[in-house]
Amino acid sequence: MNPGDNPDYPQQIGLEFGDNPPVDNEAPLSVDNAVALSTPEQTTTLLQQWQDAGWLRPLDTGFARLIGDLCWQQGEHTAPLVLLLAALVSHQVGRGHVCIDLSALLADADNTLALPPEDTPKSPAVAPAPLARPQALLARIPLADCQAALAGSSAVSDGRQATPLVFEGNRLYLRRLWRYEQGIAEGIRLRLSLPSALADADSSAANTLSRALQVLFRPSDAVNYQKLACALAARNRFAVVTGGPGTGKTTTVVNLLAALQAVAGEIPERAGRKYRIRLAAPTGKAAARLNESIGGAVRQLPLAELPGQVTLEDIPTRVTTLHRLLGSRPDTRKFRHHQDNPLPVDILVIDEASMVDVDLMASVFAALPARAHLILLGDKDQLASVDAGAVLGELCQRAPRAHYTPATADWLARITGEQLPEQLVDSCGQVLDQAVAMLRKSYRFSDDSGIRQLAEAVNTNTLNPTILQQASNAAFDDVIWLNGLTPQPEPDATRALIARHLLDGTPQAFRQQGQGRTNANGDPLPPPVGYGHYLQLLHNHQLTHASPLSDWDALARTVLEAFGEFQILCALRRGPWGVEGLNQQIAGELNRLKLIERTEGWYQGRPVLITGNDYNLGLMNGDIGITFDWPDPAAAPNKEPQRRVAFPSNDGSEGIRWISPSRLQQLETVYAMTVHKSQGSEFNHTCLVLPDRLSPVLTRELVYTGITRARNWFSLITGDAQVFQDSVEQQVVRASGLALRLVEQ
Numbered sequence: 001m002n003p004g005d006n007p008d009y010p011q012q013i014g015l016e017f018g019d020n021p022p023v024d025n026e027a028p029l030s031v032d033n034a035v036a037l038s039t040p041e042q043t044t045t046l047l048q049q050w051q052d053a054g055w056l057r058p059l060d061t062g063f064a065r066l067i068g069d070l071c072w073q074q075g076e077h078t079a080p081l082v083l084l085l086a087a088l089v090s091h092q093v094g095r096g097h098v099c100i101d102l103s104a105l106l107a108d109a110d111n112t113l114a115l116p117p118e119d120t121p122k123s124p125a126v127a128p129a130p131l132a133r134p135q136a137l138l139a140r141i142p143l144a145d146c147q148a149a150l151a152g153s154s155a156v157s158d159g160r161q162a163t164p165l166v167f168e169g170n171r172l173y174l175r176r177l178w179r180y181e182q183g184i185a186e187g188i189r190l191r192l193s194l195p196s197a198l199a200d201a202d203s204s205a206a207n208t209l210s211r212a213l214q215v216l217f218r219p220s221d222a223v224n225y226q227k228l229a230c231a232l233a234a235r236n237r238f239a240v241v242t243g244g245p246g247t248g249k250t251t252t253v254v255n256l257l258a259a260l261q262a263v264a265g266e267i268p269e270r271a272g273r274k275y276r277i278r279l280a281a282p283t284g285k286a287a288a289r290l291n292e293s294i295g296g297a298v299r300q301l302p303l304a305e306l307p308g309q310v311t312l313e314d315i316p317t318r319v320t321t322l323h324r325l326l327g328s329r330p331d332t333r334k335f336r337h338h339q340d341n342p343l344p345v346d347i348l349v350i351d352e353a354s355m356v357d358v359d360l361m362a363s364v365f366a367a368l369p370a371r372a373h374l375i376l377l378g379d380k381d382q383l384a385s386v387d388a389g390a391v392l393g394e395l396c397q398r399a400p401r402a403h404y405t406p407a408t409a410d411w412l413a414r415i416t417g418e419q420l421p422e423q424l425v426d427s428c429g430q431v432l433d434q435a436v437a438m439l440r441k442s443y444r445f446s447d448d449s450g451i452r453q454l455a456e457a458v459n460t461n462t463l464n465p466t467i468l469q470q471a472s473n474a475a476f477d478d479v480i481w482l483n484g485l486t487p488q489p490e491p492d493a494t495r496a497l498i499a500r501h502l503l504d505g506t507p508q509a510f511r512q513q514g515q516g517r518t519n520a521n522g523d524p525l526p527p528p529v530g531y532g533h534y535l536q537l538l539h540n541h542q543l544t545h546a547s548p549l550s551d552w553d554a555l556a557r558t559v560l561e562a563f564g565e566f567q568i569l570c571a572l573r574r575g576p577w578g579v580e581g582l583n584q585q586i587a588g589e590l591n592r593l594k595l596i597e598r599t600e601g602w603y604q605g606r607p608v609l610i611t612g613n614d615y616n617l618g619l620m621n622g623d624i625g626i627t628f629d630w631p632d633p634a635a636a637p638n639k640e641p642q643r644r645v646a647f648p649s650n651d652g653s654e655g656i657r658w659i660s661p662s663r664l665q666q667l668e669t670v671y672a673m674t675v676h677k678s679q680g681s682e683f684n685h686t687c688l689v690l691p692d693r694l695s696p697v698l699t700r701e702l703v704y705t706g707i708t709r710a711r712n713w714f715s716l717i718t719g720d721a722q723v724f725q726d727s728v729e730q731q732v733v734r735a736s737g738l739a740l741r742l743v744e745q
Ligand SMILES: Nc1ncnc2c1ncn2[C@@H]1O[C@H](COP(=O)(O)OP(=O)(O)OP(=O)(O)O)[C@@H](O)[C@H]1O
Pocket: 226, 243, 244, 245, 246, 247, 248, 249, 250, 251, 252, 293, 443, 444, 682
């Protein structure tokens, strides 16, 4: 029974806002009469109206109802404020926040909640009359009333009782999220508190570390932040290494693992044994990319010169997904490895850690043996995880200024010979600061690279007319804002621009027509391309029914690689500027050019993105496959070819898996991909398409992530030029208490 169904339920409790007339439950609660919201019934009515209008999810209102029911079962009358906050905290979790900070909510409910959402359906049937906005309600509520209402509810505790809501330090959590955050903080705290055998710079182990680092890093005039990062991470059982694209995160971690193995024999608890090391990434795509780069870096290690007899076998090169490592089981969120069945590992390295949400990170800590090292790698400025939390970003909040204590600076100087710049030393540095290293020099992009300059200007919110002009006028070799000189282009003109660009990447739009660029070693860089490239390869091959499978595999590899050369990215899912609209437009254009035979269903050349892990097929969220007309060698020669989707095996083996479309469950066409989905991937040429209207999704992190997916060429197409600049002004700070918990240690 709903509390509101009970005639004995008191009509006036909790939330009183003044002498407003009683509210008719049937009528939409307008902004004016909403302030009279004073009963649980009115609250549930209002929540239902917000749900009907598309402001809240059924999950949010359902959760509030559940809280009401639970209180009712305890013989308690739920304060309307508790119901309201329960729905809002659930709503915020759906938007990626770990909790609601009540002070922030009451001070600025507009920005905190972003309600109504930008894409609220405008149809009067769905959104009747002007609805009371949460802001209108919250503007008149003192924090003390919220605290009192929450303190008086049996559904809320400080976490010590098993209540569905946890209220701690003005932060309101769903219990599940609170537990995750606690687990992560405890895991980090524990590791930072364990003594390190390397802490004494005069010890023999520290001496060996120092010698190993001398071998691994050549002397340089500038401060070598990679070497510093290695030393710091070797000293701690928990460490974070953050850096922008091409700053050498992979290079650093390979050197770090070699250094750790060189020292292993001198760490008393190792008793002469080398470390068992595992490498993991949050998605199959990110794991595959690290797989590609790490092997080469490991082979270049000067192992023979290292102390400690380190061999190639001591440094792993296989990267797995976190889900696979932890042992996902179908139909359950629980993993095979947890505190009672920990991972057999001494050091775990997680790449692309910005994509790991609090749920998964808590599972990692739960499954790690207490003394195991955890090293997180990632770019702190990238978009946070799709699900709740921004763990890496939060841990790296203070990374730009480092805040190393004089003791840390002294230890680093003695181990590495590097002198830290004064501004990175802080006598008040916190414990976590001493475990976070930031790489500050990009080795992939030269100083005059447009991708580097544009990404930096976006990241630091310093876009200025000069750089915008340069981007629009092809003044950079590697960046072109294709319609930057047209502030508000006609939609048809923008569509035509996209149609031209997607075919060959319009190399002529770039300075030097996309020709003649070389990498740091003087090797020529591949030119900008579009989707025409992979489709030509697909159509022009000479393979037949009689061709061996190995030839088909080789063709699939070439076509998949060619597809990976170019990617259109966008911010939204729906509408003409979203994945759905752009995919339709692009398929229509390719079909018009006779490069694909149809625009819907399965056809040769259709690129697909897997959107959920499928362990039976060995496919992971983020895997990309291309559809082939594939003659079954076992069938008669004149039989129609079958459709098969070719996926790279992503295990570093260069193998191809041919999967029948009918077996694929969760997928979407991927001519256009959201920037969110592109995290962990890089493309030779990336084209970012931004819409003609600003929305909360368009943020600095999104634009930065989009630009930094480009390895060599970046093009921008905007529905409205101002949207690009306005997006960079928008930054989302996810509410969470993780950083605070670590300061309070
Ligand atoms: N200290 C260095 N000196 C010279 N070249 C370097 C150095 N460190 C890294 N590189 C080169 O820079 C490129 C990028 O390095 P790496 O892949 O380690 O960076 P990353 O930060 O992992 O990149 P990503 O952005 O792809 O994650 C590689 O070609 C690497 O060989």
